[in-house]
Amino acid sequence: MKFSHLPLRVSVGAFILNSGLGKRSLEGEAAQGMHAMAVGAVPQLGQLEPDRFARLLSRAEIALGAALLAPFVPSALVGLGLSAFGAGLVQLYLRTPGMREPGSLKPTQQGTGLAKDVWLLGAGLTLVLDDLTHRRRWGC
Numbered sequence: 257m258k259f260s261h262l263p264l265r266v267s268v269g270a271f272i273l274n275s276g277l278g279k280r281s282l283e284g285e286a287a288q289g290m291h292a293m294a295v296g297a298v299p300q301l302g303q304l305e306p307d308r309f310a311r312l313l314s315r316a317e318i319a320l321g322a323a324l325l326a327p328f329v330p331s332a333l334v335g336l337g338l339s340a341f342g343a344g345l346v347q348l349y350l351r352t353p354g355m356r357e358p359g360s361l362k363p364t365q366q367g368t369g370l371a372k373d374v375w376l377l378g379a380g381l382t383l384v385l386d387d388l389t390h391r392r393r394w395g396c
Contacts, residue, residue: 257327258390261383265324265331268338268379273321279314283307297351298344316341335383342377345370 257265282290290313291306301309320337323329348370349355355367363371 257329257331258386261331261386264379264383265334268376269321269324271321272317272338272341272376273325276314276317276319276321279310279317282310282314286310293348293352296353297348330387331383332387335380335385335387338380339377339384340380342373342375342380345373346377349373 279290284307287306287310291301291304291309294309294313295302304312320334320341323334323337349363349367350361352367352370354364355370356362357364
């Protein structure tokens with residue numbers, strides 16, 4: 257891991273790890289609400305039971321957060337994971353009714369919480385691109 261990646265990986269990794277740990281005990285209505293929102297963006301997720309979805313999401317966030325915090329995991333690899341996670345959140349924002357002003361990408365008051373997650377996609381792509389360009393430049 258490049259030293260310059262440390263602030264990004266620690267801040268984002270701790271944030272996602274904490275989010276995943278907080279979802280470990282989601283059940284009932286909370287899991288159903290989260291599942292319903294996800295199914296609106298990705299209909300295939302409807303095949304999962306809400307409680308199972310919440311457990312899988314929790315585990316995925318814990319794994320991604322831990323990978324970001326682990327200095328031995330290559331930045332390009334965690335960047336790909338973070339990019340996929342961020343892209344999923346952007347998709348959720350774009351496909352969930354009421355998150356954007358009609359005919360616009362501009363978030364509504366309700367959509368601001370999801371719209372801000374675009375930074376996760378940007379952070380992931382930054383890790384991937386920086387790691388790949390660094391390797392090409394130095395022949396590693």
